[in-house]
Amino acid sequence: MSFRRRRKKKDRRRFRGVYLLPNLITTGSLFAGFYAIVASMDGRFYPAAWALLVAMVLDGLDGRVARMTKTTSGFGVQYDSLADLVAFGVAPGIMAYLWALKDFKQFGWAAAFLFVVCGALRLARFNVQQGSFDPRYFNGLPIPAAAMMVAASVAFYHQGEMASQGSRFILGMMYVLSFLMVSNIKYISFKKVELFRRHPFHTLVGLVLIFVVVATAPDIMGFLLMAAYVVSGPISTFMYHRREALAPKGEGETPPPKLTGSQGLDLGGGGEA
Numbered sequence: 001m002s003f004r005r006r007r008k009k010k011d012r013r014r015f016r017g018v019y020l021l022p023n024l025i026t027t028g029s030l031f032a033g034f035y036a037i038v039a040s041m042d043g044r045f046y047p048a049a050w051a052l053l054v055a056m057v058l059d060g061l062d063g064r065v066a067r068m069t070k071t072t073s074g075f076g077v078q079y080d081s082l083a084d085l086v087a088f089g090v091a092p093g094i095m096a097y098l099w100a101l102k103d104f105k106q107f108g109w110a111a112a113f114l115f116v117v118c119g120a121l122r123l124a125r126f127n128v129q130q131g132s133f134d135p136r137y138f139n140g141l142p143i144p145a146a147a148m149m150v151a152a153s154v155a156f157y158h159q160g161e162m163a164s165q166g167s168r169f170i171l172g173m174m175y176v177l178s179f180l181m182v183s184n185i186k187y188i189s190f191k192k193v194e195l196f197r198r199h200p201f202h203t204l205v206g207l208v209l210i211f212v213v214v215a216t217a218p219d220i221m222g223f224l225l226m227a228a229y230v231v232s233g234p235i236s237t238f239m240y241h242r243r244e245a246l247a248p249k250g251e252g253e254t255p256p257p258k259l260t261g262s263q264g265l266d267l268g269g270g271g272e273a
Helices: 002-014 020-041 045-068 074-104 106-129 143-157 160-182 201-216 218-246
Strands: 137-139 186-188
Touching (some): 045 143, 106 137, 143 160, 143 218, 186 218
Antiparallel strands (some): 137 186
């Protein structure tokens, strides 16, 4: 009996509660993903695509807020991964199936399921590999980026007569995105971008121009920007290995610094990628 009491007291000490702010942001991301599922079931695919964008923004915030406020925790990391699986795995899979893949029968639901399971594997691999890779890169396509590629494609093609063409494109794209998520292709993580230090003036001008262009045609530019990021992986991986091969022996890169636990994002922030 005394051993059980000591064990219960030890478990209570180990879990003393949760930090509210980062976990509330994660909950917001989970809610946006759930809303995308409900909107897709109601046939409102365009609002569902925008809900996934909201989920990605919130997913990018929770990890940064947790690190800035020093409220990182193991609970936050696990909760973030579960929220990511729903918002960026299940939600885009259901949205793509209901909008474009239903008519392909077994090939359609197989593509949607493959996307979900590869997203889950991507999250699990990311959690166990933290600290063993260069933090400037993701190992494989981040699941939020894959989800946003699906959402951007639905928003881009969800226009009258273009829908039939988009169905074939999304079928092939779901298989490609699934492979990229579990691959070893390197993608820039943007985790080393420091927003709170001085940058050259032309950097601000460039960002303003990008914002204006995206604002004028969000569906088209969102699709092009996400497509560019997806394609950038194989290109950056080729350049990375080519630079390694051309570097003189003994001048290899220093081992990556060990990462501390974070609330998490995949595309630019916290628990996943």
